[in-house]
Amino acid sequence: MTLDSLPLGQKAQITAVDWSVLVAEEAQRLQALGLDVGAWVSVAHRGIFAGRDPLAITIGRMTVALRRVHARAMHVEVAAL
Amino acid sequence: MNSPRHAALVGNPNAGKSALFNALTGARQRIANYPGVTVERKSGRLVLPNGQAIELTDLPGSYGLDATSPDEEVTRKVIMGTLGGEAVPDVLVIVLDASNLEQHLVFAQEVIALGRPTVVALNMLDLAERDGLVIDAGVLENELGVPVIPTVAVRRKGLDALVTAIAGANSAQPAVNHAHVSQTERRLSAHAMAAAAILSETTRHRMHARMDRLLLHPWLGPLILVALLFVVFQAVFAGAAPFVDGLNAGIATLADTVRSALPPSLLRDLLTDGVISGVGSVIVFLPQILILFFFLLALEASGYMARAAFLMDRLMSGVGLSGRSFIPLLSSFACAVPGIMATRSITDPKDRLTTILIAPMMTCSARLPVYAVIIGAFIPARNVGWGIGLQGLVLLALYGAGIVGAMLVALLLRRSVTKGDASGFIMELPKYQLPRAKDLLLGLWQRAWIFLRRAGTIIFTVTVALWLLLNFPRAAEGENQIDASFAGHIANGLAVVVKPIGFNRDIALSLIPAMAAREVAVSSLATTYAVDAGHAADAGGDETTDHQLSGQLAKHWSLPTALAFLAWFVFAPQCMSTIAVTRRETNGWKWPAFMLLYLFALAYIFAGITYWSAIALGL
Numbered sequence: 014m015t016l017d018s019l020p021l022g023q024k025a026q027i028t029a030v031d032w033s034v035l036v037a038e039e040a041q042r043l044q045a046l047g048l049d050v051g052a053w054v055s056v057a058h059r060g061i062f063a064g065r066d067p068l069a070i071t072i073g074r075m076t077v078a079l080r081r082v083h084a085r086a087m088h089v090e091v092a093a094l
Numbered sequence: 095m096n097s098p099r100h101a102a103l104v105g106n107p108n109a110g111k112s113a114l115f116n117a118l119t120g121a122r123q124r125i126a127n128y129p130g131v132t133v134e135r136k137s138g139r140l141v142l143p144n145g146q147a148i149e150l151t152d153l154p155g156s157y158g159l160d161a162t163s164p165d166e167e168v169t170r171k172v173i174m175g176t177l178g179g180e181a182v183p184d185v186l187v188i189v190l191d192a193s194n195l196e197q198h199l200v201f202a203q204e205v206i207a208l209g210r211p212t213v214v215a216l217n218m219l220d221l222a223e224r225d226g227l228v229i230d231a232g233v234l235e236n237e238l239g240v241p242v243i244p245t246v247a248v249r250r251k252g253l254d255a256l257v258t259a260i261a262g263a264n265s266a267q268p269a270v271n272h273a274h275v276s277q278t279e280r281r282l283s284a285h286a287m288a289a290a291a292i293l294s295e296t297t298r299h300r301m302h303a304r305m306d307r308l309l310l311h312p313w314l315g316p317l318i319l320v321a322l323l324f325v326v327f328q329a330v331f332a333g334a335a336p337f338v339d340g341l342n343a344g345i346a347t348l349a350d351t352v353r354s355a356l357p358p359s360l361l362r363d364l365l366t367d368g369v370i371s372g373v374g375s376v377i378v379f380l381p382q383i384l385i386l387f388f389f390l391l392a393l394e395a396s397g398y399m400a401r402a403a404f405l406m407d408r409l410m411s412g413v414g415l416s417g418r419s420f421i422p423l424l425s426s427f428a429c430a431v432p433g434i435m436a437t438r439s440i441t442d443p444k445d446r447l448t449t450i451l452i453a454p455m456m457t458c459s460a461r462l463p464v465y466a467v468i469i470g471a472f473i474p475a476r477n478v479g480w481g482i483g484l485q486g487l488v489l490l491a492l493y494g495a496g497i498v499g500a501m502l503v504a505l506l507l508r509r510s511v512t513k514g515d516a517s518g519f520i521m522e523l524p525k526y527q528l529p530r531a532k533d534l535l536l537g538l539w540q541r542a543w544i545f546l547r548r549a550g551t552i553i554f555t556v557t558v559a560l561w562l563l564l565n566f567p568r569a570a571e572g573e574n575q576i577d578a579s580f581a582g583h584i585a586n587g588l589a590v591v592v593k594p595i596g597f598n599r600d601i602a603l604s605l606i607p608a609m610a611a612r613e614v615a616v617s618s619l620a621t622t623y624a625v626d627a628g629h630a631a632d633a634g635g636d637e638t639t640d641h642q643l644s645g646q647l648a649k650h651w652s653l654p655t656a657l658a659f660l661a662w663f664v665f666a667p668q669c670m671s672t673i674a675v676t677r678r679e680t681n682g683w684k685w686p687a688f689m690l691l692y693l694f695a696l697a698y699i700f701a702g703i704t705y706w707s708a709i710a711l712g713l
Contacts, residue, residue, distance in 0.1 A: 038162045039518045044277060045157035046522065047197055057303070058310040062408035067417075067519055069310065069404060074194050074225070076306065076523040078404045080411070083520065 014091070016054065017068065017084035024055045025089035034086045046077050054089065097142065098184035100149050101260050102172060104205055105189035106198045107155030108524040110217045112136075114189055114247035115152040116533055118257070125540055129179055132446075132681050133168045134438065142261040143254075151183065158277070159204050163441045173205065185263045187256070188214045192222035192229055192244075193525070195291060199284035200277070206240055207275065211263040214242040215256055220249065221525065226296035233291040248530055305526050309401050319402055323424065326389045330382055330428045331459065337381035345374035364561055372557030375611050376671050382459065383432045383545060384538060386425055390436055391537045393421075395529035399439065400521060407519050413501045414508030416442070416519040419449040423500070426456035430672045434679055435541060441521075444512040448504055450676055451512075451689055454667050455500040457493045463613040464663050465489060471644035472656040488660070495664045499696065511688070544678070545671075552674035553610075560607060576622075581606045595662070595698060596655040596705035608668045615668070619643060623650065654708035661704040665697035 019025055027050055032040045048054070054072050059065035067080045105111050116123075119138025128135045133154055140150040153172055154165035161167035168177065175182035188205055190198045206212050216231050235242040241259045245252035309315050349366040356362040393399045399421060407417030418440045426433030433453045440446040469485050476484045508514075562580075569578035576582050585603040592602050600622050608615035623646035647656070667673065667690050676686040 036518065039520060041160060041162050042157070042520045045160075045162075045200075046520070047200075047281065049278070049281070058306060058404075059312075060408045061312050061316055061405055064408065066408045066411070067404060069306070069523060073196050075197055076302075078400070078407070078417075078519060078521045078523055080407070080519050083518065 014089055015085050016056070016070070016087040016089050017081045019054075019056050019089055019091075021056050021059070023091060024053060025091045027052050027054060027087050028090045029088040031086040031088075035083065039083060043079070043083060046075070047072050048077065048079075048087065097144065097146055097261060098148055098211070098263065100151070100181045100183045101140065101185040101187055102151045102153050102183035103187050103189055104153050104169060104173065104201075105155060106157055106191070106194075106201055108522055109155065109189045109191045109194075109198060110247050111152060111155060111189045113530070113533060114215060114217055114245065115150070116536055117247045117250055117253060119150055121536060121539075123536070123540070125544070127681060128168050128177065130681070131164050131168065132438075132443075132679060133165050135168075140257065140260070143258055144261065148260075149181075150187075156201065158201050164443055165441065173208070173210075184211060185260050186210055186212045187260060188212060189217050190214060192216050192219045193225045193227055195229070195234075195288040196284055199287055200280050202238065203275070203280045203284065206238055212240045213256065213259045213263050214238060214240055215252075216242050216244045217247055219244050219251075220246045221527070224301075226294075228293040228295075230291050230293050234287065237287045237290065302525050306401070306523070309398070310404060315401075315405055319405055322393075322398075326386070327428065329389065330385050333385050334381040338378050341374070341378045341381065345370060345377070349374075360565070363565065364558070368558055368561030369554070372561065372610055373554055375614060376553045377546075379429055379431060379460075379671060380542065380545065382429050384542060386428050386432045387435075387538055387541045388534065390421065390425065390432070391534050391541075392529045394439065395527065395533060397524040397526045400523045403519075403521065404523065411519070413504040415445055415448060415504055416440075418442075418519075418521070419445060422449055423453060423456055426453040426458060429458050429460070430454045430456065430669065431545065431675050432541070434672065434675050435544070437679065444508075444514045447680065447685065448507050448512045450679060451507060451685070451692075452500040452504050454669070454672050454689065454693060455496045455503070455665060457496045457664070458669075460612045460669065461492075461663055463616050465492060465660065467616050467619075467643055468647070468656050468660050471647040472651070472653055492660060492664055495661070495700070499665060499700075503692075503696075545675070552677065553670055556670045556674075557610060560610060564607065576603065592698075595702040596652070596658040596709075597662075597701075598651070598655065600650065601655075601659060605666075605668070610670055612663060612666075612668050615663075616643070619647070623647070653713045654705045657708050657713070658701040658705035662697045662701040665693050665700055667693040667697075 014025075016025075016027070027048065030050060035043070043049070048070070052072055054070050056068055057071045057076060058069035060067050064081065067078050068084050070077045070079060070084070103111050103115055115136065115138065118140050123136060123138040126135045127133065136152040138150050138152075139147045141147050151172070153169045156166040156169040158166075159170050159173070161170045171177035172180055172183065173186065186205060188202045190202060202214065214234070216229065216234065219229070222229060231242045231244045241263065243252055243256045243259050245256055247253075309318060349370045352370065353362065353366050356365070390399075393402070402421055403417030405417070406420035410417055410419050419437075422433045422436040422440070424433075425436050430453045433456065434450050437446045437449045437453070440449060469488055473485045473488050478484050478487060560581075563584070564576065564579050564581045566580060567578060569575040574582075582603070584606060585599060588602040588605065589597070589599040592605075600619065603622060604615045604618040607618045620643045623643060651659075673686045673690065676689055677683060680686065
């Protein structure tokens with residue numbers, strides 16, 4: 014599953030990131046914000062218009078806004094309960 | 095002990111750096127641009143315990159030393175000492191958000207690893223406590239190997255200890271670990287350090303989540319945004335009116351005083367008609383700008399601005415911009431000057447430039463006097479059904495034309511002049527905070543000063559130049575001064591150029607002084623036609639003059655000409671404050687020149703299309 018299809022509020026861990034589909038600067042910025050393999054994230058909010066873009070991602074004590082194209086590059090695994 | 099001379103604040107965005115900077119330096123700040131870039135350089139005086147004053151700079155917020163934006167580039171260069179003309183800071187003060195340690199310690203480690211004298215300010219401890227975090231600064235100090243001072247900038251807590259640590263940092267060189275450490279390793283150790291320093295953690299940080307649930311709600315969120323914007327605009331238009339009237343009266347009184355104090359001469363006319371009324375016509379924008387900026391700064395400081403950007407991102411991405419452009423463009427409906435100044439919050443330089451270039455197309459308040467006079471004279475106050483008036487409909491169409499034009503131009507620019515990868519939209523949504531009055535006032539004062547001083551010098555020059563054009567060469571006996579002047583001759587030439595779009599010579603003449611500000615076109619036309627009709631009416635904007643002018647215009651202009659004139663003002667960049675601010679914000683004449691050219695071209699084309707369509711339709 015990719016991050017953009019993660020249900021609201023569901024906690025998941027980033028297992029792989031397809032950096033090749035992202036612009037170098039965007040990739041760097043995402044990494045700087047801690048959105049990298051191993052990080053625990055959840056989707057807190059979605060945008061209001063068509064496509065429900067962008068997404069607000071909770072990571073640690075931070076909320077980060079990013080677009081669906083970025084989220085689609087991040088593969089996540091939901092915590093096994 | 096070797097006292098430092100320069101210190102710099104570094105840290106992630108949203109670490110409370112600016113609040114700490116304000117608390118440390120007070121109002122003694124200097125704002126300029128770094129050479130060659132449009133990144134704001136903030137510096138101030140910091141007095142050490144021994145009475146010596148040093149320069150403290152507030153470096154732009156940064157997530158790491160690998161720069162991805164011009165802001166981060168400046169921070170990296172200043173820290174590394176590779177920015178020409180900029181003193182290398184003797185002490186680096188890393189500002190950490192205590193409630194976001196895991197994230198902020200990554201950059202902190204990167205800076206400490208440089209081996210320079212460093213002090214850490216563990217900032218916003220109060221917010222961390224509110225979130226239920228108990229943090230041991232001593233643990234952090236041991237782990238990082240540099241002094242860690244707990245601070246609450248907004249309550250001036252820990253400031254003395256921080257200043258003492260800055261004063262002493264120069265002599266204590268931290269142990270340098272030259273081994274290369276990767277970003278991932280730093281992230282892992284940041285995680286470990288944060289875990290060790292956080293003594294206890296209760297999940298009380300529900301407040302932000304709850305506010306976000308309301309403010310980012312799929313339909314309540316936009317509703318609240320619209321309501322908020324309504325309040326802001328109401329305050330800008332209604333709240334500024336008495337101040338604008340007061341300023342206008344003051345300017346008129348000043349001109350009268352000078353007129354009666356000096357003997358009649360060209361110098362007196364230059365002072366009263368040129369300098370006082372010209373610069374005055376720009377200063378009257380100040381109340382609007384200040385009220386608008388008061389709200390913008392408060393929204394920014396509270397953390398809501400980022401939410402507004404989030405809500406509007408999808409809409410803006412359609413034309414290649416991001417949500418960050420929304421507020422600056424919206425502000426431009428009041429006045430393009432604060433709108434363009436507000437683009438500083440757009441991190442991507444191409445996004446920012448595009449936003450600056452299209453901002454003047456948003457229908458600002460200065461166009462309303464022009465629209466009001468022309469619509470009043472030519473558009474019948476007829477009802478077109480459902481209680482909708484034709485006059486209002488035309489006004490709405492003018493607003494719409496500006497917005498559609500701006501969107502189309504943004505699309506085109508993003509594919510040509512400001513081409514580049516879609517800038518994306520990756521942005522931290524900061525914690526909600528109550529804005530502090532002192533920080534707001536300081537910010538307001540700084541914006542006002544930028545507008546008055548930087549824009550003022552250019553505006554003064556242009557005003558005097560315009561006056562000279564209108565008053566030289568002097569008219570011979572029995573000759574009209576305007577006809578004899580350079581401006582008159584320019585108008586003759588201009589009349590040939592604008593004839594194809596339906597403009598007569600009177601309009602061409604009014605366009606020249608209207609370069610100062612659009613509404614000057616109204617008083618200028620009033621002067622022209624008042625002379626024609628044999629009235630000695632003053633060129634004021636009061637209602638009777640407007641009424642008389644409307645009557646005169648209806649006599650002299652055809653309907654297609656009037657419509658073309660309206661169309662012209664949707665696009666024409668006739669506002670020297672906007673040009674001056676664009677020059678300042680883009681650091682050169684290249685972009686304001688480009689803006690002038692393309693907007694005049696658009697105005698010409700759009701006015702022409704309007705004129706000939708109206709003729710074809712038999713209007």
